[in-house]
Amino acid sequence: MEDAGFIVGSYVVTFAMVALVAWRFVRHGRRLAKQVPDDEKYWL
């Protein structure tokens, strides 16, 4: 079953990308949100 390496590898690559992108977006959002007063955040 040497395919297992490739299969698990595909899942790891995909979810790693997802986690990286998600973390970067949230962190960037958090950093900005501190500087912007609440009444200017249209989503609150």
Place this chain on the structure above:
Amino acid sequence: MTMIDQDPLPPRASTSGTTATRATRLLGLATIMSMAWLVAFGLGFSPADRDQEEAVRILYVHVPTIWIAYLAFVVTALGSAIYLFGRNHSLGFDRLAGASAEIGVAFVAATLVVGSLWGRLTWGVFWRWDARLTTTALLFVSYIGYVAVRRLGGSHHQRARRSAVIGLLAVLEIPLVHWSVRLWRSLHQEATVLDPGGDIDMDGLMLFSLFVGVVSFTLLYVWLLMHRTRSMAMEDLLDEQGLDVALEARRAEASGR
């Protein structure tokens, strides 16, 4: 001379230090749960495929990634078109297009990597000059160009207009590239037994796993889009506020003379 001592921006509270709201938290939770299901079904419960045995499990992740990559670029094109041809040129759609393109680029990268892994198993080779794969690779480069164009500077509306045009041109390019590569590959008639994509007939548990994959990735895409557009809105806001601060400073400089 009171202008100078007063803090130029009235200090207003910024309690919620994140772009999250109840909605995104709920959505995030749903995404994580459906992904857990995907992994469980994709790797565990679903049976092996007759032809490619275990390799089919990669598709439960690979197909949703391709689906989101192309969805992201369609949203970018739509956002660009609405900004360009819409009546009030609202920057919201420009930001939507930009955020979607950034997400799209990340997913195309994953598509190419996972695609070559899957190719290694099924065709025995990491890269094949297949029409779909080649088009995806060129798309990857075009949208890196799009993201680069967004950072060229100038006012927000200049950025929006320029990016919208490039976004629409990139869409115009997809059919041309796909047609030329398909015509080119048809010269080399080796049969493509298995196309990366749903051309394989799946049923029962396998189809369900694929369905869970598409659903979970779509939820993920919407979640990412909401967070990113909110951050970009704040970026533009801070630019704008930077402008107010600079305006105040210039006016102070003028009256202070």
Place this chain on the structure above:
Amino acid sequence: MPAHGTRIRSLALGGIRHVFSVAAERFGELCDVRLLPPAMDGNPRTVIELDDAVAVLGGFPALAGATLAVGAGEIVLLRGPNGAGKTSLLRLCAGLLPIVRGSGRVLGFDLATERDAIRPRVGLLGHSNGLYADLTVAENVGFWGSTVGATTGEIRAALERLGLAGRLADVRVRTLSAGQRRRTALACVVARRAELWLLDEPHAGLDADGRDELDAVLRQAAASGATIVVASHELERAGSLATRTVDVVAGQIAEQQ
């Protein structure tokens, strides 16, 4: 290069033509022959009207609320230190810089929505002259004149007005001095029949009689109905030329005499 003999002949011809053109000019002034198109139906309407206009240059408020009115036929001097916003004010009135806040009208057209209608009627001579270095003076002026369908007669008149009809006409712009380039750029503005002249430091790089000649051309253009706004450092020189002086400080209009 033309053979030696023909050079002498063309110089002589140029000389004769020059004498004639000076005579024509004197004659023109005597009986008030309008070398420029008559001003729009003569009523003293305001050509430029700015109300608290804000313009942004890469995030920086080059104009932080400028209010100004300029009537037809006036020569207005914009005075102010470097970076005060003089150039941005000129580019705003020329329809090049988008207005971000406040409002303004130039030649009766709104700065926010009708920028394109303003452009053909304005001659902006900024720090760059907008010339093609590899073309000769006559070719440059001819090109710019032809963009509005000017006849060869009008183009020759524009060259003569700026004293470029002689030997200089066939010289590549690349080899010209700064002053000669400035006069060539002005000739292009005349050839384009511009009604509003926006000149940024036009006297820079000119020698003493070059400046006198430039002032003569400006006075004559204003007399023929063109409205001229000059941004300049040289207070004493331009002061005598202008009908009104306006001080620009930190992106705003200070006091006016």
Place this chain on the structure above:
Amino acid sequence: MKRRQIIQLIAAKDLRIERHSRVVANQILPFAGVTMVMFGFALDSSDVLERVAPGLVWLATLFSLLVLVQRTFAIETDDGALDALRVAGVDPVAIFWGKALALAVQLAVLEVVLLGAALVLYGAEMHVGGVLLLVTTLVAATCGLAAVGTLYGGLAAGFKGRETLLPLLVFPVVAPVLIGATRAVESALGTAGAAVSEGWPWVGLLAVFAVAFGVGGSLAFGPLVDE
């Protein structure tokens, strides 16, 4: 001024600048020629060279296209002429077609030179049957490349990073031309037994590409160049 007149005016201006400055003749054409020689060094075996000659011609054309586009917009931005054209309210579609026309003329000359170099250096043979196909391919590809070059050249013209941005934007877009033109010229020259009739679908692709980016260019050039 009708748009057609302004297009001719701008194209004539560009070509006259080239006649005066001779940059394409003295710098860009030799660059294209030396590129063909470098390809020869890289591939060294003559039958391989003969087989891939059409591909190398179009690769050299694409590299030269980038240099040509940067030159055609350098003359505009050196002294703010593009800015001045916009201030003068010259119709951007006319500017696009004028510059594209001048670029197409220079590109056509370049392609003919490169094709000649391929025949000489790589020993590719011409046979009469393929001439019509060859000429139509050159025309269609040149129009497409000129339109794309002018469009993306205009975008990158005003910005600092343009040297690195232009190739990144242009190459993915012109991939269909590279594929189509190469296959069409292969059929025209009969390399590797390709029949002339196989070339015509590729010319169709090139024509559609040229029309698509001609129309796309006219619409997109104004907003891209505007301040």
